[in-house]
Amino acid sequence: xxxxxxxxxxxxxxxxxxxxxxxxxxxxxxxxxxxxxxxxxxxxxxxxxxxxxxxxxxxxxxxxxxxxxxxxxxxxxxxxxxxxxxxxxxxxxxxxxxxxxxxxxxxxxxxxxxxxxxxxxxxxxxxxxxxxxxxxxxxxxxxxxxxxxxxxxxxxxxxxxxxxxxxxxxxxxxxxxxxxxxxxxxxxxxxxxxxxxxxxxxxxxxxxxxxxxxxxxxxxxxxxxxxxxxxxxxxxxxxxxxxxxxxxxxxxxxxxxxxxxxxxxxxxxxxxxxxxxxxxxxxxxxxxxxxxxxxxxxxxxxxxxxxxxxxxxxxxxxxxxxxxxxxxxxxxxxxxxxxxxxxxxxxxxxxxxxxxxxxxxx
Numbered sequence: 001x002x003x004x005x006x007x008x009x010x011x012x013x014x015x016x017x018x019x020x021x022x023x024x025x026x027x028x029x030x031x032x033x034x035x036x037x038x039x040x041x042x043x044x045x046x047x048x049x050x051x052x053x054x055x056x057x058x059x060x061x062x063x064x065x066x067x068x069x070x071x072x073x074x075x076x077x078x079x080x081x082x083x084x085x086x087x088x089x090x091x092x093x094x095x096x097x098x099x100x101x102x103x104x105x106x107x108x109x110x111x112x113x114x115x116x117x118x119x120x121x122x123x124x125x126x127x128x129x130x131x132x133x134x135x136x137x138x139x140x141x142x143x144x145x146x147x148x149x150x151x152x153x154x155x156x157x158x159x160x161x162x163x164x165x166x167x168x169x170x171x172x173x174x175x176x177x178x179x180x181x182x183x184x185x186x187x188x189x190x191x192x193x194x195x196x197x198x199x200x201x202x203x204x205x206x207x208x209x210x211x212x213x214x215x216x217x218x219x220x221x222x223x224x225x226x227x228x229x230x231x232x233x234x235x236x237x238x239x240x241x242x243x244x245x246x247x248x249x250x251x252x253x254x255x256x257x258x259x260x261x262x263x264x265x266x267x268x269x270x271x272x273x274x275x276x277x278x279x280x281x282x283x284x285x286x287x288x289x290x291x292x293x294x295x296x297x298x299x300x301x302x303x304x305x306x307x308x309x310x311x312x313x314x315x316x317x318x319x320x321x322x323x324x325x326x327x328x329x330x331x332x333x334x335x336x337x338x339x340x341x342x343x344x345x346x347x348x349x350x351x352x353x354x355x356x357x358x359x360x361x362x
Contacts, residue, residue, distance in 0.1 A: 048229035048280035076129035081112040088116030096164030107353035126281030142172030157182040197299025213238040251315040251343025313342030
């Protein structure tokens with residue numbers, strides 16, 4: 001669910017060189033704090049607490065179905081739709097920031113039955129009951145998807161759907177395992193302002209509209225990930241409004257959904273479930289992967305051998321629609337669907353889950 005990144009910031013590794021074009025010059029205070037972050041990262045290397053791994057002594061219990069990966073980690077998963085053995089279409093779903101294996105596009109069971117759709121969601125590494133991965137990356141997310149599909153016997157080709165920040169696994173799949181993907185859908189996919197394909201002035205303009213705490217949380221995620229846990233735990237430093245659940249949301253439905261979730265305790269319950277093995281292994285690693293240094297630019301990907309759809313709300317307060325439009329304009333093979341008067345929480349939009357399935361499989 002993260003939105004912002006820092007297109008032009010103090011680049012510690014380059015001794016203060018600007019990033020992402022010529023549009024933004026860092027303020028002296030920003031440069032000083034960026035240099036401090038780099039110094040802390042190089043010298044102190046503050047360590048996050050060890051994860052409380054599910055199923056180990058002192059860790060949370062294992063209650064979900066799990067499978068063992070080649071590297072010894074476990075992935076917890078949840079199956080919905082029609083049974084695997086009679087499905088026409090098989091989908092792996094990648095949840096977003098704060099999400100879980102139980103998330104989905106929220107399509108009706110009637111439509112899933114009509115089309116013959118089986119879907120498996122999984123706790124991404126470090127979330128819920130899936131083991132942490134200290135080497136988590138965009139590539140590892142894609143390979144986890146592939147291993148999950150193979151372990152469950154989904155066949156030589158399968159579909160992938162991602163939502164919000166979980167779409168980095170879809171981009172990874174299109175890059176690293178395109179021959180396995182029969183089709184892909186992304187719902188309000190988070191963007192990284194450091195992707196070279198974005199014009200520096202456009203990225204800078206949108207970045208400047210973000211909350212100061214989000215600007216700094218993402219700056220640290222990108223330039224000094226070694227101190228991210230320490231930074232996020234300091235009450236006197238500017239940190240993420242997304243983690244706190246205080247980001248201004250311009251869309252009325254989004255604002256009401258979040259308000260209701262905080263009022264009835266759902267917001268806190270989701271956070272506790274997602275972060276039970278440690279907030280560093282779930283939320284903070286998500287930030288480091290999504291807003292870190294990617295090995296590729298999605299806008300530089302060749303056309304994949306499958307259809308790709310992208311849904312975006314025009315009132316999204318977490319992912320700037322202007323950047324999504326630009327990305328879609330650079331990739332002629334993206335089937336771009338912009339939803340009017342719609343925010344970020346697309347799985348809550350009435351009927352959209354059915355529309356996504358009918359678009360992919362109808």
